[in-house]
Amino acid sequence: MxxxxxxxxxxxxxxxxxxxxxxxxxxxxxxxxxxxxxxxxxxxxxxxxxxxxxxxxxxxxxxxxxxxxxxxxxxxxxxxxxxxxxxxxxxxxxxxxEVKSDVVTAVEKASSAVVGITNIQEVMPNFWNKSANTTQEAGSGSGVIYKVEGDQAFIVTNHHVVAGAKQLEVTLEDGSKVPAQNVGSDIWTDLAVISIPSEGIQTVATFGDSDVLKQGETVIAIGNPLGLDFYGSVTTGVISGKDRSVPVDLNEDGIEDWSTDVLQTDAAINSGNSGGALINIAGQLVGINSMKIAASSVEGLGFAIPINSAIPVIEELEKTGEVKRPAIGISLIDLTEVPAYYQQQTLQLPAEVTNGVVITQVVPGSAADKAGLQQYDVIVEMDGQKIDGSIALRKHLYNEKEMGDTLNVKVYRQGKIVEAKLVLTDSAQL
Structure with missing residues (x-):
């Protein structure tokens, strides 16, 4: 192609x-x-x-x-x-x-009867003010109005709240302040009664029965912890224990002088609550808040004087201004405070005798003197009850005997048991 x-x-x-x-x-x-x-x-x-x-x-x-x-x-x-x-x-x-509980109702019933108490003491002249003594607030506590009679309202509180006061001032629920008079005070029970004018007083506490309290029963403490800035504070708890006995150093010499029978509660009781009310769920006064063990390792351990123990003292303070107690007429020291050498050489005690009370001095003309008790006698028994120390002696004397009663005493003298009978006299006469 x-x-x-x-x-x-x-x-x-x-x-x-x-x-x-x-x-x-x-x-x-x-x-x-x-x-x-x-x-x-x-x-x-x-x-x-x-x-x-x-x-x-x-x-x-x-x-x-x-x-x-x-x-x-x-x-x-x-x-x-x-x-x-x-x-x-x-x-x-x-x-x-509006919430209404049993605690709220109880507080409403009793709180108006709880007051603040201010202890005003005399202050010695200082370098800047040498002309005259002055007064100043020394502390504060709480009290409970328990009676209105005529133109006076009577308040129970603690002895240590009013001790040494030159003047006393009571703060009422409405904030008003009125002067108060010291009716009477007793160091051994730590109770005191003071009075204020009754004008305007509407509420008085109702005494309950502390003997029927049960362990675990709800109680409420009302008072003024840490001073009047916290007036009318309320804390709740339970009865932690009954028939507790707490040793107390009354003269602050480091030696326990007395053992106070108290109620134990875990309701918070702090400084300033002293003398305030411990009430039951019915709003009745069942105790007078008195003390708290103050230690950083201790919480929820407060104490109150049972109202059944307080009532006889309150009545006597109101009537006579003092609580008269029988007396032996001796100065004493616990045998446990005496060195072992003097127990053997001076007191000539048998080795098995380790507890008792040594008489260091006999008041001339006293019941002890009249009964023939002597210095260095060691009291080991009263009315058939063993006496292991000065607290036991005072408990037996103050709680179980009255003036005019006969007290049977057994002592060791130069290593031998000697018995004596004492007719108790008024301690105020010594």
Whole structure:
């Protein structure tokens, strides 16, 4: 077959035309694909946006519809109603409920009878003021109004609250302050009675029965801990123990002089609570708060004088201003305080005698003197009861004997037992 130059040129042109058309078609297809992808991406974004917006709108509508019914069911609303007044202002209605418990009722009954007592003492002249003695507040405590008679109201408190006072001032529930008189005080029981004008006194304490208290029974302490800034403070607890005996150093010489019978409670009793009220759930006075063991390692250990023990002392203080007790007429020291050498050489005691009371001095003309007791006699028995120390001696003498009674005493003298009979006299006469 013969090929001419014109035919070859035409064929070449046709091939190029076909190639160009195919390339244009491919480019058009790719362009369409790019456009399609772009369109798909834009459509997805719009779809997501519309879908999210729709969810928000639906959620808001549901919340708006449910809010009124949920408001009364939310914890802590306690029947409070939430009312929308406008777009920027929401008010909450409150429902007040007055709570009345047995403790609240008891406190309401007794608290007005509890007062504050300020002890004002005389201060000696100092370098800057040598002209005259002045007075200043020495301390404060609490007291309980227990009786109104005529123009006087009587208050029981602790001896140590009023001891050494030049003046006494009572703060009442309404904050008013009135002068008080010391009617009588007794160091051995740590009780005192003072009086104030009865004008305006509306509440007096009701005495309960401390003998019927039970361990675990609820009690309430009312007083002024740490001073009058905390006037009328209330603490609650239980009777932790009955018939407790707590040794006391009365003259602060480091030697225990007495053992006080008390109620133990875990109701908080602090400085300033002394003389305040311990009441039962009926609002009755069952104890006079007296002391607390003050130690960093001790908590919840407070004490009160049982009201049944306090009443005879209160009555005697009110009538005579003092508690008269029988006396032997001796000075004494516990045998345990005497070194072993003197027990053997001076007192000549048998080795088995390790407890008792040594007579260091006999008052002339006293019951002991009349009965023939001598210095260095060691008392070991009274009325058939063993006497192991001065506290036991005083307990027997003050709690079981009266003036005029006969006391049978057994002593060791120069290693031998000697018996004597004493007719007890008034301690005030010694």
């Amino acid at each position: 013969n090929h001419f130059p014109e035919d070859e040129q035409k064929s070449t042109i046709n091939d190029r035309t076909t190639e160009l058309e195919e390339r244009l078609k491919r480019e058009e297809v790719e362009r369409q694909q790019r456009l399609q992808k772009k369109s798909n991406r834009s459509g997805s974004k719009v779809g997501y946006f519309i879908s999210g917006l729709s969810g928000i709108v639906v959620g808001a509508l549901l919340l708006w519809l449910l809010l009124p019914s949920l408001a009364g069911q939310l914890p802590g609303t306690n029947q409070a109603l939430i009312n929308s007044t406008d777009k920027n202002n929401t008010t909450i209605d409150q429902t007040a409920t």
